[in-house]
Amino acid sequence: xHNTAIALVQLGAVFFGLGLLGKMAWRIGIxxxxxxxxxxxxxxxxxxxxxxxxxxxxxxxxxIGVILLLLLLGLxxxxxxxxxxxxxxxxxxxxxxxxxxxxxxxxxxILGWGPVGALAMAGVTYISSxxxxxxxxxxxxxLGNRETPVVLSVLVFEDxxxxxxxxxxxxxxxxxxxxGGLSAVGVSLLAITVVLVIALRFGKYVSALVxxxxxxxxxxxxxxxxxxxxxxxxxxxxxxxxxxxLLGIAISGSTAENATRMLEPLRDLFAAMFFVVFGLNTDxxxxxxxxxxxxxxxxxxxLTKVATGWWAAKRQGIGRLGRAxxxxxxxxxxxxxxxxxxxxxxxxxxxGELAALATAYVLLMAVLGPVAARVVEPLAKFTRKRGTEPxxx
Amino acid sequence: xxVEVTPLPGIGTRQDFMxxxxxxxxxxxxxxxxxxxxxxxxxxxxxxxxxxALTPAEAGTLAGLLGAPQLVAHLExxxxxxxxxxxxxxxxxxxxxxxGRTLGETELRTRTGASIVAVVRAGTVHPSPRPDFTxxxxxxxxxxxxAEGLAKTADILDG
Numbered sequence: 233x234h235n236t237a238i239a240l241v242q243l244g245a246v247f248f249g250l251g252l253l254g255k256m257a258w259r260i261g262i263x264x265x266x267x268x269x270x271x272x273x274x275x276x277x278x279x280x281x282x283x284x285x286x287x288x289x290x291x292x293x294x295x296i297g298v299i300l301l302l303l304l305l306g307l308x309x310x311x312x313x314x315x316x317x318x319x320x321x322x323x324x325x326x327x328x329x330x331x332x333x334x335x336x337x338x339x340x341x342i343l344g345w346g347p348v349g350a351l352a353m354a355g356v357t358y359i360s361s362x363x364x365x366x367x368x369x370x371x372x373x374x375l376g377n378r379e380t381p382v383v384l385s386v387l388v389f390e391d392x393x394x395x396x397x398x399x400x401x402x403x404x405x406x407x408x409x410x411x412g413g414l415s416a417v418g419v420s421l422l423a424i425t426v427v428l429v430i431a432l433r434f435g436k437y438v439s440a441l442v443x444x445x446x447x448x449x450x451x452x453x454x455x456x457x458x459x460x461x462x463x464x465x466x467x468x469x470x471x472x473x474x475x476x477x478l479l480g481i482a483i484s485g486s487t488a489e490n491a492t493r494m495l496e497p498l499r500d501l502f503a504a505m506f507f508v509v510f511g512l513n514t515d516x517x518x519x520x521x522x523x524x525x526x527x528x529x530x531x532x533x534x535l536t537k538v539a540t541g542w543w544a545a546k547r548q549g550i551g552r553l554g555r556a557x558x559x560x561x562x563x564x565x566x567x568x569x570x571x572x573x574x575x576x577x578x579x580x581x582x583x584g585e586l587a588a589l590a591t592a593y594v595l596l597m598a599v600l601g602p603v604a605a606r607v608v609e610p611l612a613k614f615t616r617k618r619g620t621e622p623x624x625x
Numbered sequence: 626x627x628v629e630v631t632p633l634p635g636i637g638t639r640q641d642f643m644x645x646x647x648x649x650x651x652x653x654x655x656x657x658x659x660x661x662x663x664x665x666x667x668x669x670x671x672x673x674x675x676x677x678a679l680t681p682a683e684a685g686t687l688a689g690l691l692g693a694p695q696l697v698a699h700l701e702x703x704x705x706x707x708x709x710x711x712x713x714x715x716x717x718x719x720x721x722x723x724x725g726r727t728l729g730e731t732e733l734r735t736r737t738g739a740s741i742v743a744v745v746r747a748g749t750v751h752p753s754p755r756p757d758f759t760x761x762x763x764x765x766x767x768x769x770x771x772a773e774g775l776a777k778t779a780d781i782l783d784g
Contacts, residue, residue, distance in 0.1 A: 313634040366635060373676040375653050376639060376663030381631050388634045489656050554671035 239286045246275075250504050261371075262602050263364045265566045266595045268504050272511015273519070273591070290509050297506030298574070299462045299476040300499035301567055306480020307488045307495075308362065309388055311431035314481065317388030324382070324544035325389030331536040333358040339529055345583045348404055352576035355397055356590050357533045361566030361601065362387045368602045369561060379541075379550045379558040386544055386562060394568065395424045395477060401572065402471035405579035420474075427478045439487035447494065454483075454491045455498070473571060503567065510574050511591065518588035526592035534600060537562045553612055560608035564601020569594050639663070652684075660684040686747045686763070693745045693765045700742060704769060712742075712769050715782045719762025723782060729756030737777040739770025 253271055257264035336357030340350040365387065374380055399420030430438065442457050444450040458476050465475025483491060541559030550558065573590030576582045631639045641651025641663065649665035659678060666674035679687065693714050700712040717724055723731060734740055744751045744758065745765040751758070768778050
């Protein structure tokens with residue numbers, strides 16, 4: 233009984249602390265993710281106050297956090313939106329991949345982390361945080377702007393790219409050969425095609441399977457289905473996250489909207505736990521040595537994302553200010569970079585420093601992203617008034 | 626009018642059009658049913674100088690306010706052949722005499738000769754309201770009558 237009391241007090245303190253951090257973060261206009269990570273770094277190994285006795289819970293809670301993050305990412309766009317998005321924005325999507333995956337991959341190769349590390353770091357620097365970006369666009373009243381569909385279609389493409397990338401990464405991390413890697417690509421392409429076809433043609437049946445007019449029944453069914461699919465996927469070596477993600481894509485229409493509304497608070501709770509646990513498992517002492525590199529990477533990938541947005545917006549006939557806004561909006565990286573890093577670290581197939589670099593990188597980018605989106609307009613106007621080169625940052 | 630419909634993946638739909646004043650005006654319909662009124666900025670047509678969140682009820686009221694002139698114009702069209710008859714709309718000011726009282730109590734027909742042909746409330750048109758129709762603040766009352774009758778109506782409803 234005494235142990236239970238201590239565990240409850242510790243958990244309560246963690247959640248309450250995270251609540252205070254989250255409140256503080258949105259008040260100053262940044263995402264709470266970096267603060268959660270710092271919270272995790274402060275506790276845990278090498279931190280100020282080590283936690284004891286709740287590791288079992290925090291471990292499974294963070295796993296559920298990843299599953300919910302990916303499930304809601306899948307729910308975010310309907311299959312039809314994904315397909316039209318793919319048709320419309322694939323060129324911008326390819327530019328996005330080339331420009332933003334390359335810096336991460338090159339950094340990993342320079343550090344001697346090998347092709348596996350390069351693949352993981354490529355994902356970390358590539359994937360924008362759709363959560364942070366959607367929130368920032370809404371907060372700044374830019375949903376009606378002409379460049380916003382451009383930004384969203386880049387995010388849609390990244391969403392699809394994740395569906396391909398995650399199974400490949402999982403296979404490569406599991407140490408399969410080059411041939412095995414190729415078959416993983418084949419299997420994941422097949423899986424996505426099947427899921428998209430199911431979602432487009434038979435989406436209502438999948439939705440009907442989990443749908444229920446009673447919120448309680450609905451919540452239990454959706455959550456249960458997500459954990460079941462994730463568990464089976466994990467058993468098949470496809471990674472739990474990918475399974476949940478594909479389930480999210482398959483659920484569509486009003487069922488998807490209701491599921492999103494219902495699961496959002498749960499996701500926020502468990503995802504916060506996931507960030508804390510990731511921070512917990514990262515030794516704070518490992519951050520300073522990689523800090524300079526993280527800053528350099530942040531600098532380069534800010535420019536490459538701005539260039540991506542600028543280019544994509546220009547193709548749609550958006551003016552200079554709008555192009556700058558589109559570019560700056562895409563800068564934020566967050567939850568999915570951490571998900572990729574945690575998959576890589578958990579497999580043990582990559583250098584331990586990767587976790588430290590990813591943490592430092594996301595700490596910078598999750599703060600920098602919303603700030604960039606805010607300051608880009610005054611900055612661009614200022615540079616134009618001065619008659620110098622048009623702003624790109 | 627050429628209304629452009631743009632899907633916003635993950636958010637909803639944007640419907641907007643260019644007005645003669647050179648600005649883009651429109652509505653974002655969120656997937657969860659919320660509305661947002663958007664007006665593009667003067668010096669940057671890509672940007673929005675206002676995006677105002679509206680509840681469905683508020684959007685309905687706004688639509689009624691903007692739609693009422695069209696209703697009046699429509700009625701005007703119908704009465705054009707009858708000389709000396711015109712149509713006008715009068716708002717029921719919240720807290721004024723007839724806020725909360727019935728149409729019958731205005732005795733409008735007897736006192737002015739004009740008649741109430743419709744009431745616009747929160748975006749919905751109530752045609753040919755009966756004498757027991759109860760007014761509430763912010764209703765728009767559409768009245769048909771002679772110029773003199775309409776002038777008297779204004780005095781009564783304003784009182």
